[in-house]
Amino acid sequence: xxxxxxxxxxxxxxxxxxxxxxxxxxxxxxxxxxxxxxxxxxxxxxxxxxxxxxxxxxxxxxxxxxxxxxxxxxxxxxxxxxxxxxxxxxxxxxxxxxxxxxxxxxxxxxxxxxxxxxxxxxxxxxxxxxxxxxxxxxxxxxxxxxxxxxxxxxxxxxxxxxxxxxxxxxxxxxxxxxxxxxxxxxxxxxxxxxxxxxxxxxxxxxxxxxxxxxxxxxxxxxxxxxxxxxxxxxxxxxxxxxxxxxxxxxxxxxxxxxxxxxxxxxxxxxxxxxxxxxxxxxxxxxxxxxxxxx
Amino acid sequence: xxxxxxxxxxxxxxxxxxxxxxxxxxxxxxxxxxxxxxxxxxxxxxxxxxxxxxxxxxxxxxxxxxxxxxxxxxxxxxxxxxxxxxxxxxxxxxxxxxxxxxxxxxxxxxxxxxxxxxxxxxxxxxxxxxxxxxxxxxxxxxxxxxxxxxxxxxxxxxxxxxxxxxxxxxxxxxxxxxxxxxxxxxxxxxxxxxxxxxxxxxxxxxxxxxxxxxxxxxxxxxxxxxxxxxxxxxxxxxxxxxxxxxxxxxxxxxxxxxxxxxxxxxxxxxxxxxxxxxxxxxxxxxxxxxxxxxxxxxxxxxxxxxxxxxxxxxxxxxxxxxxxxxxxxxxxxxxxxxxxxxxxxxxxxxxxxxxxxxxxxxxxxxxxxxxxxxxxxxxxxxxxxxxxxxxxxxxxxxxxxxxxxxxxxxxxx
Numbered sequence: 180x181x182x183x184x185x186x187x188x189x190x191x192x193x194x195x196x197x198x199x200x201x202x203x204x205x206x207x208x209x210x211x212x213x214x215x216x217x218x219x220x221x222x223x224x225x226x227x228x229x230x231x232x233x234x235x236x237x238x239x240x241x242x243x244x245x246x247x248x249x250x251x252x253x254x255x256x257x258x259x260x261x262x263x264x265x266x267x268x269x270x271x272x273x274x275x276x277x278x279x280x281x282x283x284x285x286x287x288x289x290x291x292x293x294x295x296x297x298x299x300x301x302x303x304x305x306x307x308x309x310x311x312x313x314x315x316x317x318x319x320x321x322x323x324x325x326x327x328x329x330x331x332x333x334x335x336x337x338x339x340x341x342x343x344x345x346x347x348x349x350x351x352x353x354x355x356x357x358x359x360x361x362x363x364x365x366x367x368x369x370x371x372x373x374x375x376x377x378x379x380x381x382x383x384x385x386x387x388x389x390x391x392x393x394x395x396x397x398x399x400x401x402x403x404x405x406x407x408x409x410x411x412x413x414x415x416x417x418x419x420x421x422x423x424x425x426x427x428x429x430x431x432x433x434x435x436x437x438x439x440x441x442x443x444x445x446x447x448x449x450x451x452x453x454x455x456x457x458x459x460x461x462x463x464x465x466x467x468x469x470x471x472x473x
Numbered sequence: 474x475x476x477x478x479x480x481x482x483x484x485x486x487x488x489x490x491x492x493x494x495x496x497x498x499x500x501x502x503x504x505x506x507x508x509x510x511x512x513x514x515x516x517x518x519x520x521x522x523x524x525x526x527x528x529x530x531x532x533x534x535x536x537x538x539x540x541x542x543x544x545x546x547x548x549x550x551x552x553x554x555x556x557x558x559x560x561x562x563x564x565x566x567x568x569x570x571x572x573x574x575x576x577x578x579x580x581x582x583x584x585x586x587x588x589x590x591x592x593x594x595x596x597x598x599x600x601x602x603x604x605x606x607x608x609x610x611x612x613x614x615x616x617x618x619x620x621x622x623x624x625x626x627x628x629x630x631x632x633x634x635x636x637x638x639x640x641x642x643x644x645x646x647x648x649x650x651x652x653x654x655x656x657x658x659x660x661x662x663x664x665x666x667x668x669x670x671x672x673x674x675x676x677x678x679x680x681x682x683x684x685x686x687x688x689x690x691x692x693x694x695x696x697x698x699x700x701x702x703x704x705x706x707x708x709x710x711x712x713x714x715x716x717x718x719x720x721x722x723x724x725x726x727x728x729x730x731x732x733x734x735x736x737x738x739x740x741x742x743x744x745x746x747x748x749x750x751x752x753x754x755x756x757x758x759x760x761x762x763x764x765x766x767x768x769x770x771x772x773x774x775x776x777x778x779x780x781x782x783x784x785x786x787x788x789x790x791x792x793x794x795x796x797x798x799x800x801x802x803x804x805x806x807x808x809x810x811x812x813x814x815x816x817x818x819x820x821x822x823x824x825x826x827x828x829x830x831x832x833x834x835x836x837x838x839x840x841x842x843x844x845x846x847x848x849x850x851x852x853x854x855x856x857x858x859x860x861x862x863x864x865x866x867x868x869x870x871x872x873x874x875x876x877x878x879x880x881x882x883x884x885x886x
Binding site: 187189190193194197198200201295298299300301302303304305306307309310317323324326328329397398399400402404405408409440443444447448449450451452 | 716
């Protein structure tokens, strides 16, 4: 059997692929964060809780309304996104003129409260949520056994990332958004309702988090701390990619997924820290991040 | 810590009432008050199997013991150790030095338990451990102030590991949570596998806490071609491992999963569809016999509508026995010396609804039977929380590591 660095080649390919799949989650989550930070200048620490809410709403839809995975994929982001809109209108919008730190503290606190409430209601060990029958099963790729669902996650995440990028970079509404980030007063003077646009942007970013949450529900344990486990890594991804850079966070998400996947083969004990090592190195060499503008 | 502080405030509010009494009366009051600190995971992956449910069990034990009718006051405080040894030992020190806590109960997460073990020993208080698994608590790190109540890694290894090897699973690969508990469980199980003629083909250490995706490790385990993948982890980690093993089709292709530490709350979370057929070892199951059912009834619903786990039952049983000993010695005596109290506990046989009759050995190991269960299929389950069928019972004197083999300095050889 061929070996690369002492590891059998099939095993290595398998790990690369798995890294790419985890990277899809990082990309999707950091995308929402980057959109929110880029447009609103708010560091959204509630993102992990909103990701978790997406999964819990999917569970609740199945168990209380009998709506399965496909409905959840459509409706849960809307429900959680509306919650985001409410949050932005009532609290976050009051902080735009203040230092970043206030937004960070507010969203961090709200995240803790949501997590605590869900934990009180549902406990910490999680709820069962199954892979939809259409996507269960697996392909035998020769070098590894690839569950259909994981393939689906990568494709959907890619589509969502490209779509978001196209909306912001190639459409009229996207150009308004970018202009409003540069100079809100001027854009407002042209008769565009900037505060409403901010609200909808936040809602969309939150909806992306909830969307990732629904995607995660069948493969990760649906529990209150599922978001906080992931969110620290995702923040590192956003920082490495360059705060606010959409393309940067997507590419970094996939890239770091692969780096982490390889670490899991060569030195598994370090797989939880490798991303932060990368972050430290990037910050030393390029403080604005790989794709950020200084 | 907020709850702890709230209790202190309540105590402070009560002081003016006591101040009206003669000074000796107030002192007698304090000397007759035993403070129990429940220290465990209140916010993370071990919350459901210990957490506030353990405190609920402790309160039930106080009620069932009837010590208040004999003039002994018992107060309960609780705190979250966040699965971090530094947090756990700091809380333990504050409790003992500042808040007058006499007994620390529960403490899941082996790394935290070992830290608290040292703190309690230095200060000559009592440590009743129910939640942690490492057999080192009654082995190399045994303490005259500690009783390890509910289960340990050796017992789990013998129960589940032994059963898997007997069923033909003679080659193993371990997925090990990278901290004291995982290492101890892997070590104890590997010993059983080897002594039964099996082989360990490899292991991978997964970062704890903070690992959510186990697929990479599962694929490595599969590449080793081992017949059995031993899950030397617990709580949310075990749930994620089992869920993802099913997703990657490992079990369908003949690989057996050995959930070395699986709690009834984990099975509840996985759902029978995913968990069915899993073989596991526990020392308490709510539906085991009339006495366990009666206890479950008395405890009522655990937080989150869950049924009690063996860890919570252990907290009940341990505190009940402690209070019996304290009532026997007198509260003042019990507060004065942790070693004396633990010695008294060791001298008395135990008997309660959770574990039946048992005893405590010189090394601090509480012994009682262990049960090998298999998780039912959805078809076999007759109702809510009807999850286990009993495969076999390991008698109390065989369930735990023989006294002489632990290397505990308290055991005279």
